[in-house]
Amino acid sequence: MALAHAIMTALIDNDLSGLELARDFESSLGSFWNASHQQIYQELHKLADKGWLNKREVSQSGKPNKIVYGMTKSGRDALAGWVFDTTKTRPAKDELMIKLYNLSEDNASHLAGEVADRRQEMMRLLYLYEKIRIRHYDDPASLPTRHKGVYLALMAGISQGEQFLAWCDQALELLAGVEAGSSVKRKAKNA
Amino acid sequence: MALAHAIMTALIDNDLSGLELARDFESSLGSFWNASHQQIYQELHKLADKGWLNKREVSQSGKPNKIVYGMTKSGRDALAGWVFDTTKTRPAKDELMIKLYNLSEDNASHLAGEVADRRQEMMRLLYLYEKIRIRHYDDPASLPTRHKGVYLALMAGISQGEQFLAWCDQALELLAGVEAGSSVKRKAKNA
DNA sequence: AAAATCATGTAATTTGTTACATGATTAG
C-alpha cells in the first residue's frame, strides 16, 4: 500500500493532478518511489473512493481540463497512522549488478558503457539535488520539523549518489583494464 | 525476465536446488536481486521447459530428496546474450524515505527506531561482506575476469552500506533533536 | 490538415507476495 501513501505525501502541501503527480515522481519524491501515470490514475480513483482524497476539475487556458486531487482530513489521519506501521524492507533490485557477475572480455566494454550511462544520469540527478539543497535546506537546524525529514531524505539521495559516482569510477577503471587485457590477448593470438 | 537470469547467474559454477537458491539469494546475490522460494520454483520450471536448465533428483542421507538444477549450453548462451541487452533502471523504492517526508514531533522517536533497526541490519550485512572480501577478493588485480565483476558488485554493496551507516548516524542525531525539542515544548505547555 | 503536447484512462500481461498444502526425515 506504499504507493497510496507516497501519493498522499506528495499532496501534503500542494493539490496536484494525476499527470502532475507522475511528473513530480520523476524528480523529488520519485527517487524513493516511482510510478507510471497509469498506476497513479488507478490509485487516485481508489483513494478518492476511500474518502482519503477529494477531487475537483480545473479549467486551464490553452490546455484541456485537469482533475486535481487534495487531501481530506481522514486522508491526513490515515497517512499519519501509516508512519507508525513497521516498514517491510524491500531489497533493492539492480540488474546491472547481476550482469557484472557475468563479466567477460567479450562484454566488458558493453558493461563499461552501461556504467558510464548510469554515472551520467546520477550526475544529472545530483546536480538537481544540490540545487534544491542549497536553495531550501542550507541551514537544516532552522527548518520546521517536517522539513527536517525531507532534508534527511534529500541527504540520503545526495550521499548515496556521491558514493555511486565514486563506485562508477572504480568500476570503469577496472573494466578498462579488462578490455585492455583482452586486446593484448587477441594480439598475442594473432601474432 | 531478470529473475530468470539472476537464477542462472547463481548456477554458473554450482548446481543448486530451489531451496538452496532461495537461501543463496538471502546472502550474496540477494543483495541485488531477491526472490521467495515460491517464485523461484515457478521460474525453475519455466527455465527447465525452455531447455536453459536441466534437472536431476539427488538423494540425500537424512533429508528428503532434492531436485538440483544446472545450466545447459543454450542456457549459458542465453545468459551471455542477455548481458548485452540494455538495462532498464528500476528506481529503488524505500518506504522509510517516504515516511521521513512525514516527520513530526509525534513520530520522530518511532522513525528513529526504524532507522536504528536498519542501521543494525546493515552492520550485520557489512560484516558478512567484509569477511567475503578479505577471504576471496583481497587482491582484485589478480582475479580471473569474471570474478573481477563479482568483486565490483561486492564493492558496490560495501561502499553503499558504509555510506548508509553514515547517513543513519546523521539521521539519528537530527531525529534526537526533534524528540528533545518536542519534550521542551510539552514542558512549556504544561508549565 | 498534420503533428505535438497535455490529459485521462482501459486492458492484458507479467511479476511479486501472501496464504496455504503436502510429504520426508530427524531430533527430542
Add this chain to the structure above:
DNA sequence: CTAATCATGTAACAAATTACATGATTTT
C-alpha cells in the same frame, strides 16, 4: 508421538509494466 527442519509445490491476490485508446488544444 510430536515438533522441527528440509523440500517442493499451488492458489489467490496485489502490484507493476506494457500496450493501446481517446479527446482537447496548440503549433506548424
